[in-house]
Every structure is written in structure tokens, then in C-alpha cells.
Amino acid sequence: MRALTRRRVAAVGVVAVFAVAGLTGCDAAVQTPGASSVTSTPAPAATATTPAPSLVPSPSRTPVPSPTPAPSSTAGTALAAVEALDVKGRAPRTGYDRDEFGPAWQDVDRNGCDTRNDILGRDLVDVAYKARTRECVVASGTLHDRYSGDDIDFVRGQDTSTAVQIDHVVALSDAWQKGAQRWDDARRTAFANDPLNLLAADGPLNQSKGDGDAATWLPPNKAFRCEYVARQVAVKLDYDLWVTAAEHDAMVRVLSTCPAQQLPTSDPVPGPGGADLGALKEPTKSPTKAPTKAPTKKPAPRDADVTYANCAAAWAAGAAPVHEGDPGYSRKLDRDGDGVGCEWAP
Incomplete structure (x- = not known):
């Protein structure tokens, strides 16, 4: 009877060990059956991973000046x-x-x-x-x-x-x-x-x-x-x-x-x-x-009553050539009858 009891205790110990192993993960240390105690070894602390240095150079933070605008092609046009x-x-x-x-x-x-x-x-x-x-x-x-x-x-x-x-x-x-x-x-x-x-x-x-x-x-x-x-x-x-x-x-x-x-x-x-x-x-x-x-030269006078004795007078007054309908126009100043008198300087 006592032998049967010892075997049951040992079996229970083995089950306990596996249960502890399941809870503590793969890093737990498991004693062999019959050991007097079960000790869990804590997992080592995670080590920070230092990233490998980049092979691509960092861009410069110095602002690049904008190019001077080219002169407009329309300048002077x-x-x-x-x-x-x-x-x-x-x-x-x-x-x-x-x-x-x-x-x-x-x-x-x-x-x-x-x-x-x-x-x-x-x-x-x-x-x-x-x-x-x-x-x-x-x-x-x-x-x-x-x-x-x-x-x-x-x-x-x-x-x-x-x-x-x-x-x-x-x-x-x-x-x-x-x-x-x-x-x-x-x-x-x-x-x-x-x-x-x-x-x-x-x-x-x-x-x-x-x-x-x-x-x-x-x-x-x-x-x-x-x-x-x-x-x-x-x-x-x-x-x-x-x-x-x-x-x-x-x-x-x-x-x-x-x-x-x-x-x-x-x-x-x-x-x-x-x-x-x-x-x-x-x-x-x-x-x-x-x-x-x-x-x-000054503009011709606008007085409707103005007259010129000849083309020399019309030119001297700054009114020539004298067109038909203009002040001072007359047929004697327009010998060719084309509507323009004193067409050229005397």
C-alpha cells in the first residue's frame, strides 16, 4: 500500500513539472523525476539591438538656394x-x-x-x-x-x-x-x-x-x-x-x-x-x-470769316493746305479744283 502511494506521489510530481514548464516557457529548467524541488530559471533580459549603420549618407540640411529666374523673353517687346x-x-x-x-x-x-x-x-x-x-x-x-x-x-x-x-x-x-x-x-x-x-x-x-x-x-x-x-x-x-x-x-x-x-x-x-x-x-x-x-506750327484759326489773299498768306498763318470746308478756303486758292488749296509751299 505504501509503495502504491509513493508511485502516485512521483507521478503527480512529474505532472507538476510539466505544468510548470508550460507556464514558464522554453527557458524554464526542469528537474528529473524524483527531485526534491522544481526551480524555474528566469529568462535572460532582452538585449537592445543596435541598428546597423546606414550605407546611404544623410541628406544635407543646408537649404539649396533657388536658381535666379532667367530674364523674361518678352523684355523690351x-x-x-x-x-x-x-x-x-x-x-x-x-x-x-x-x-x-x-x-x-x-x-x-x-x-x-x-x-x-x-x-x-x-x-x-x-x-x-x-x-x-x-x-x-x-x-x-x-x-x-x-x-x-x-x-x-x-x-x-x-x-x-x-x-x-x-x-x-x-x-x-x-x-x-x-x-x-x-x-x-x-x-x-x-x-x-x-x-x-x-x-x-x-x-x-x-x-x-x-x-x-x-x-x-x-x-x-x-x-x-x-x-x-x-x-x-x-x-x-x-x-x-x-x-x-x-x-x-x-x-x-x-x-x-x-x-x-x-x-x-x-x-x-x-x-x-x-x-x-x-x-x-x-x-x-x-x-x-x-x-x-x-x-x-500753330493750328489754323477757326473763325468762319477768315480769308487769305493768297497761298503765301495761308502758309504764313499756318493754315495751309486749306481744305474745302476749312476756314479760309476759296476757289482762288484751289486752282485745280480738287478740294485742297495751297497744297505746297510757295
Whole structure:
């Protein structure tokens, strides 16, 4: 009986040992059966693992300076010059009259020809002049019209002259609403006769333009639009005229298609005998605003009762050439009956 009891105790001890082993894990030390006690050896403390050094160098914390922006490719161009224009609202047209800019087509450069004939002589090809006008009055020619892209035959005459008209690139009424109201008569006369602001053009197209700016009218010939808008920018810079927000955006939109387009310079105007008078004009076309221009002679008087004894008197008064309907015009000053008296200096 006692032997049986000892065997049961030993069996219970073995079970206990395995039970302890199950609770303490694989690191527990287990005594052999019959041992007087069971001792658990604590697991060794976990050793912190030091990460292996990285073979990739750490990035520098020194900030890298941003590269200096390259100069804009539009610097010095018409597109860049648009930003030099003031942007304002359109002033009222109140008080505008064509006569505010002086009698039409004066001889402000004193070359012996009125401005209309100057521009016709500059812009037409195969030009023929009226006899005994010292190659001043254009009788015929051909216009390679930049507004339409068409060729137009010009023949001087009451029913034919209007086929080719002289367009103010910046219309006089537009100028009036954007700064010209503040000018004196002399500056407005200079503006109306400035070759930079004048182009021979298809008559009906010129009429359709009216006083439109770049936001409301552009030449149908798309190939000419960049040059046309660049010329408007140059004129407005020269005369310190502002633009509306819509006009500014239209200018940018057109010139963005030709970012290298330059501002034009004043085109040479041929004088009598084909003399190039362009060298006599000071080039002032730049993105900076030019000083006030002064004409070389005073505007003609507006008194409807004024008369001139002869062309010498009309020239001395600064009124020649005298157009039909102008103060002082008479048939005795217009011997050839073409509506323009005293067309050249005596």
C-alpha cells in the first residue's frame, strides 16, 4: 500500500513539472523525476539591438538656394510694354469733335505736303503724282492693304478717293476718352498728324472700325493683328493715353501669340521728290512715356470769316493746305479744283 502511494506521489510530481514548464516557457529548467524541488530559471533580459549603420549618407540640411529666374523673353517687346500703360475706366465722350484735333490733314512737318498725301506716298506702291505738285499730291497708286490683305487701286477723284482712307490707329474719339481731353490744341493737332498713328487702309474697313479699340475691333487680316496692336501700344505710350481693363486684356491676348513682337518706330515719310524725311524725326518709340510733343506750327484759326489773299498768306498763318470746308478756303486758292488749296509751299 505504501509503495502504491509513493508511485502516485512521483507521478503527480512529474505532472507538476510539466505544468510548470508550460507556464514558464522554453527557458524554464526542469528537474528529473524524483527531485526534491522544481526551480524555474528566469529568462535572460532582452538585449537592445543596435541598428546597423546606414550605407546611404544623410541628406544635407543646408537649404539649396533657388536658381535666379532667367530674364523674361518678352523684355523690351510690345507685350511687356502693355504693362507700362495705365488702366482706367473710359471717360465720357462729352465734348468730342473732330475739330478738337485741328483742321484735317495739315502740313505739320513743313515738307510742303499735307499729312494725307504724306501717308499715301508712304504706304502706296507704283505711286503717280499729280502734275505740277512737285511730287506731293498722289494721283494714283496701289495699296497692299494690311487690314484686309487685299490689293486696292487708288485713283484720286471725288468718287474714287474714299476707296483708300487714312486710319488713325488709335482713333481720335478713343484718345479723347482716354486722356486727350486734358491736352491743349497743339498736342491734339500733333497727335492727329503723327505718322506713327496713321496707316492707309481699306476705306469701308476704316469706316466699320469707328472709334473701336483693341477690345472692340481688330483687322480681319489676322496676320497683321500683332503689328497693329503693337502700334496702338506704342502710340498710347508716346502720348500717355490709358487703356480700359478690357482693352488691356485684349492687347495681352493678341500679343501673347507673338511674344517677340517689337514696338514699331516711326515710319519714314517721303517728301516732295521722294526725299526721305524719316531721318529728320527723332525716334522716341520706347516703353517709357514720352514727353509732350509740340507741333512746328500753330493750328489754323477757326473763325468762319477768315480769308487769305493768297497761298503765301495761308502758309504764313499756318493754315495751309486749306481744305474745302476749312476756314479760309476759296476757289482762288484751289486752282485745280480738287478740294485742297495751297497744297505746297510757295
